[in-house]
Amino acid sequence: MILNDPFFIGICFFTIGFLSLVGFTSAYLNYLFKSKTYRYYSLYIVTLLLFIVAVYAKDTGDFPLKSDRRNVMQLVVDGLQMLSALLFCAFIYHAMVSQDVKYKKLKKAYYSFIAFTGFYFIIMLLFPDFVRVSFSFFVLTRVIIYLISILFYYHMAKGLKIVFFRYLFLATTFLFVSGILALWDSTVNAKTSIYTGFHYLCYGYFFENICFIGAFIYKYFIVDKEKREVEHQHKMQLFTTKFEIQQQTMEYIGKEIHDNIGQKLTLASLYTQQLEYKNTEPDSKESIDNVSLLINESLAEMRELTKSLIDNAIEKNSIYKLIKEECERVKKLKLFTVKLSCNIKDIDLDYQSKTILVRILQEFFQNSIKHSECKNLTLQLNVSDKNVVLMLVDDGKGFDISKTYTNGIGLNNMKKRTEMLEGQFTLESQLSIGTKVTVTLPLK
Numbered sequence: 001m002i003l004n005d006p007f008f009i010g011i012c013f014f015t016i017g018f019l020s021l022v023g024f025t026s027a028y029l030n031y032l033f034k035s036k037t038y039r040y041y042s043l044y045i046v047t048l049l050l051f052i053v054a055v056y057a058k059d060t061g062d063f064p065l066k067s068d069r070r071n072v073m074q075l076v077v078d079g080l081q082m083l084s085a086l087l088f089c090a091f092i093y094h095a096m097v098s099q100d101v102k103y104k105k106l107k108k109a110y111y112s113f114i115a116f117t118g119f120y121f122i123i124m125l126l127f128p129d130f131v132r133v134s135f136s137f138f139v140l141t142r143v144i145i146y147l148i149s150i151l152f153y154y155h156m157a158k159g160l161k162i163v164f165f166r167y168l169f170l171a172t173t174f175l176f177v178s179g180i181l182a183l184w185d186s187t188v189n190a191k192t193s194i195y196t197g198f199h200y201l202c203y204g205y206f207f208e209n210i211c212f213i214g215a216f217i218y219k220y221f222i223v224d225k226e227k228r229e230v231e232h233q234h235k236m237q238l239f240t241t242k243f244e245i246q247q248q249t250m251e252y253i254g255k256e257i258h259d260n261i262g263q264k265l266t267l268a269s270l271y272t273q274q275l276e277y278k279n280t281e282p283d284s285k286e287s288i289d290n291v292s293l294l295i296n297e298s299l300a301e302m303r304e305l306t307k308s309l310i311d312n313a314i315e316k317n318s319i320y321k322l323i324k325e326e327c328e329r330v331k332k333l334k335l336f337t338v339k340l341s342c343n344i345k346d347i348d349l350d351y352q353s354k355t356i357l358v359r360i361l362q363e364f365f366q367n368s369i370k371h372s373e374c375k376n377l378t379l380q381l382n383v384s385d386k387n388v389v390l391m392l393v394d395d396g397k398g399f400d401i402s403k404t405y406t407n408g409i410g411l412n413n414m415k416k417r418t419e420m421l422e423g424q425f426t427l428e429s430q431l432s433i434g435t436k437v438t439v440t441l442p443l444k
Contacts, residue, residue: 007199012056015202019049022209029216036094041212044087048205051080055198074132075124085145086117088175092152092168095215099164109151116144135187142183146176167215171208178204319354319388320345320381323361327379330365336374336394342381347388353441356417357390360439363414364392372396372435387440395434401427414439 023045030038054077057063063070093110096103120141124131131137153172159165182197182204189196314322320342327338349357361379368374374396382389414437418425423441 008059009056011199011202012052015052015205016049016056018206019045019052019209022213023049025213025216035098037091037098038216040087040091040094044084044091045209047080047084047087051077051084052202054080071128071132075128078131078138079121079124082117082120082141085149086113089113089149089152092156092172095168096152096155096159096165099162100159103155106152106155109148113145113148116148139183139187142179146179149176164215164219167211167218171211171215174207174211175204178208314354314358315351318345319347319349319357322354322358323379323381323390326358326361326365330369330377333369335369336377338377338379340379340381344383347381347383349388349441350444353388353421353444356421356423357388357439357441359417360414360437361390361392364437367435368394368396371399374434383443385443387442389441390439392437392439393434398429398431398433398435400431401429 023042026038026042026045029035030042054073058070058073058077061073063073089110093103093106096106123137149172153169153176156165156169156172160169178200181200185197185200317325324340327340331338365377368377372394374394376395378391378393380389380391380393382391415425415427418439418441421441423439425440426438427435428437429435
């Protein structure tokens with residue numbers, strides 16, 4: 001026992017106090033963001049605390065050398081150290097993925113780490129004495145941990161232009177150096193030193209977690225703040241889009257009332273006036289039937305308009321039905337033919353995606369009506385496992401993309417709306433051939 005060693009006791013309590021403070025911080029961040037990054041980091045800190053407590057209990061408690069109780073405590077210490085390495089790997093992996101999804105390519109290395117740790121614990125349960133006394137097994141397992149960890153370390157080194165990765169890289173460097181010094185001390189000074197590398201680990205934990213706290217502060221106040229601002233702008237753009245659709249719907253309703261229902265009711269009024277002079281003529285019944293038919297048609301269309309005002313059509317209907325209804329409206333103008341094809345008609349899209357697609361379609365229709373002088377307009381709606389693709393093609397006169405696309409507010413709005421949902425927008429146009437717009441949105 002080293003109960004009377006103030007250095008050992010001091011370094012244990014200092015490390016426990018520091019890690020407890022860090023643990024409370026990480027638990028609070030996990031509560032705020034519900035992220036796997038903070039969750040695994042919190043578990044990592046808890047495991048480190050248990051490791052320090054176990055080492056302190058083993059070396060200051062009533063655990064005589066070569067006793068069964070001390071052997072069990074030694075296995076507990078080794079097991080906690082291996083578990084902390086796994087949780088550290090999980091934390092680093094999810095931190096890298098949260099920064100950029102391309103780091104999911106490290107999933108195989110991460111799963112290899114999990115499999116290796118599971119294998120270690122199986123060996124520990126089946127052959128506890130071998131694990132406890134075999135120094136070769138101890139060194140081999142630590143070397144394997146280092147080899148797997150170097151892969152993550154390498155990718156962090158390549159991404160040092162990202163400030164968040166600089167903190168992670170520096171923290172991992174401290175941990176690697178302290179681990180190597182601890183292993184060296186355990187190998188060279190095992191017979192002369194009572195610490196056998198433990199104090200190096202404590203130093204490493206301190207500097208490592210100082211860097212992690214810096215990373216979290218940077219991420220919270222800089223990265224997450226920017227993310228919240230982008231999300232706010234995203235919501236505002238969606239609100240603007242929704243308002244534009246509502247405004248266009250109201251304009252359509254006003255035109256329908258003025259041009260269609262109003263004209264029919266006016267004609268019905270003329271027929272009624274004629275009946276005053278023709279009520280004795282044999283064709284009076286036909287005139288009365290015409291009046292009745294016009295009034296009934298007007299009432300039916302009025303009900304449809306009222307229903308469109310009350311119902312939230314975009315939220316309740318499928319994207320195929322919404323696009324089909326837009327096509328039917330344009331067909332009534334009899335300016336060009338409209339053909340619609342779809343590989344899957346029952347498509348489950350979120351409200352934002354449907355809103356964006358409908359608005360882009362309406363913008364394309366308006367451009368075709370005003371500028372293209374086309375005779376045919378073709379629409380294709382195709383769905384795959386990952387994307388929904390809307391292709392819009394007209395055979396009009398086309399335009400020079402380099403000139404019109406730069407100044408066209410409508411076309412730029414199409415592109416911005418697509419990018420709001422992390423989609424892709426492509427525009428192709430050739431003079432005297434036509435225009436083609438392709439919108440690709442990811443399925444959530």
